[in-house]
Amino acid sequence: MSRKNRRIRGKPKKLPSIKVNTNQGRHDDRSRCAFCGRLLGAYEWHWIWDEFGQRVRKCNDERDCYQQRRSAAEAAYRKAIRLR
């Protein structure tokens, strides 16, 4: 028996429509500090290991970060620092 290699010759398949930059204008590319949530510039943050062992972004300005942090974030930050 030969292989049945019949191709379906009908309409050409429609290509999926490509959506380019769907969130243009709404989304801010800059990341935020994991603990205080402020927007970070290019040189205003560093990596830090959080309490779950994953790398998160932390702003460099510790005093402002401390003032912005909520109690839950403060607890998380203290735990992360202790584990480091």
Ligand SMILES: [Zn+2]
């Ligand atoms: Zn911060």
